[in-house]
Amino acid sequence: MKNLQTLKLNASSIRAAAAPSSRPTPIETAPEQPAQVAPAQTDVERPAIRAIRPAGGLRKHMLVLLAVEAAATLAAVAATGSIHNTIFRIAIAGAALTIALLVAIETAVSLRRARPTSAAAATASAAPRRPLPKSRIALLFVMAIGFATYFGGGGTFAGFTAETTNPNQTLASGTLTLRNNVTSNCDSQLGESNNNTNENCNVAFAFTNQEPGVYTGTATVTLTNTGSLNASKLYLWAPYANGVFNGATINPTNTVTTLSLYASGHGPAGLEGTIAGGDLVVVTYGPNSQTFKVGPAGAAPGATSIPIVNDGTYPNVATITISAGATVADTSSDTTAANTDCYDTQQTVYTFNPTTNNPLCSATLLYVQETTGGKNYCWYGSGHGSATGMCDAPISTKPSAVSGGVVAAGSYTVTALTGNIKSGDTLAFTEGANQVTCPASANYYIGVTSITVGACTLVTGVNSGFDSNTVITDTTTLGTIASDSSDTISQFDIHKNYGFKQELTPVSANGTLTPTGTDLASSAARTFVVGVVIPGPAAAQNQLQGLKSTFGLTWHIDQ
């Protein structure tokens, strides 16, 4: 680079010295004269020299300067090493050398032609021989150095040298993988999507023959960061209507008219959710994804084929490789109860239980409560964000024994709670036609095995004959959720989808969050209880009979 700058500066100097605007008319035929070098040149002599320049001298001079500029630039470019093609690089250097030689020759010839032959020349011949201008000498000298440097060596040399080397520098990336366990381990890195996403984890629950207003059940999901890096973010969200691609590999430039989905065994059973015509589906395989437009027919829940149409914005020509296991997600879904990931199907066909707008998805309540290390937080559902950390999660438990068969104030050992009891809640002890209610004496969280109740009241039947078959329910909680229509699975899909994903920041105490910048440290685990229940409002719910809601949950960690 220094060579380049020097050459340019010299070329500019030449231009500045050789462009007078008041040049005399040049003499057309200037005979050859031996070069004469004068030790000094007076101001009187200079006009004479200028006068013997040919008529096209200025233009020629400018062309020479331009050539010098070009030669310098080409040499500099070649010297920077930015030209990687060896042949091309040598060609450029050769061109630069050629131009420089031509300039040198032309300069020498010009000096020879500058000797006068006519009367004027005779006068001029009497004058001392004109020396080569110092600036030109300097220019040629520097150019010579430049070429010598370029072709003769690229650096400076010292007589003594010393050198040390640090070999084998390495950089190894860490890992970030998520294990999802309900009944068995499901590892993100084993997913078929080839993208550290596993769509085929355990089914959290499959409750059948449920009825409104009674306890349904829960599942416990344990998430473990099995990677070597901490996860700064842990998210829960509702998936879009989605499926897993099952078809011959689609290669770039292939035209895509349908997307086949696995019917079972690889994640969602067919299409999970409803896809409307015109929706956009994103297909992801490995690190690549492509968006396609769905054909007018759309696709119904459980479908194993999604029609694709060509669109100006979303051509149906593949730009990525799509192999079996790719995830297919309808990013236009999860906006209304009709197009959520959760979908209803009729298990028994009646005239009064149509699946339009997924009524069971729209009625069934979902709750997600963290219980990690005995610290509770209600992430979703009735009671979300409560100071106690309790969701309004119903219970159904049994006492190990009832002293004398009579329900009375006192402590009871019970099967581990799968819901919460708030202090003061009414607990109903029911066996057959007999029912006694008692108030809870304290808060009891999921997992508790001993509860204490206050003075009890006979509701129906007689207060006798109670035993280990007695069922204890929390009628206060059931009453609270009976009118809840905002914590349903449909609402979860609409309000907690990818666009509104729920970050699960660390819980430091019951109902208290303490963000630390790490939601799931390497090797750490967090536990969540997920429950569903069909609320039991006073009105008949016959429209919910014989239906089945199917949905998914997505857990995600980020570096």
Add this chain to the structure above:
Amino acid sequence: MSPKTVKKLLLSLIVVGILGSFTVGGTFAVLNGEGSNPNDSIASGTLTLTETLTPTNPPDTTCLSQNGALNVNTGCFTILSSATVMYPIPSAAQPPLPAASTYQSAHISIQNSGTLPETLKLYMPSCTYATTTGAPSPGGTNPCCPGTASGALPAGPCNAGSLDFFIQETNAPTAPPRTWTNLASCIWPVSAVAACTLSDDQLGGFWALHHDNTHYLSLGTIAAGATRYFQIAVAEPFDAANGLQGETATFALYWHAE
């Protein structure tokens, strides 16, 4: 630093900024992991009733609750018909019941045809009386006495001796020609005695107490798929004298499951 250099730097920053605005839409995690629990499901059960009129010999008549748009079928068969003229039963001394020809009865079965256990309820939302068309000398007693849905006396004279009424639960019948054996208790009039008896004013009495979905007679639970059997009987009491002559009672029975 020369102005030219400053300009170059500023232009460079502008270019970088413009590129950033086009190419950076958010922050992205370099590494991530994800797992999904698909196919989670919750399925509701079904709760339906199938009512069948089971005479001694078929054919039977069946009525499904789910035939209605709201799982309510108000168009089921008539259990008892006024086609047979009733006579006052000869004596209050029972059991045994008087001759079958002196009262009207029918056997029905109630099946839980759903998948959920049910609590079965029974009530009589209405009982109206009228003079039998063409009757030569109506007695004038309201056969629905003494009850009304509100507890007030029904219109018309409410003399003693209104219609007898009972609901007897039985075992499953034998093969046709069917016979039935009583279960251990009489449902109405409520009694610990196995066999029901015919006694005065029990139709009106039932109506007075059990006339809507909050004033019902609980028949207990019925398991999914299970069937219970009932005999419904109406008689003109022995002491009705002529008060019930030429009178007609029209009532409905609602079998309700929750």
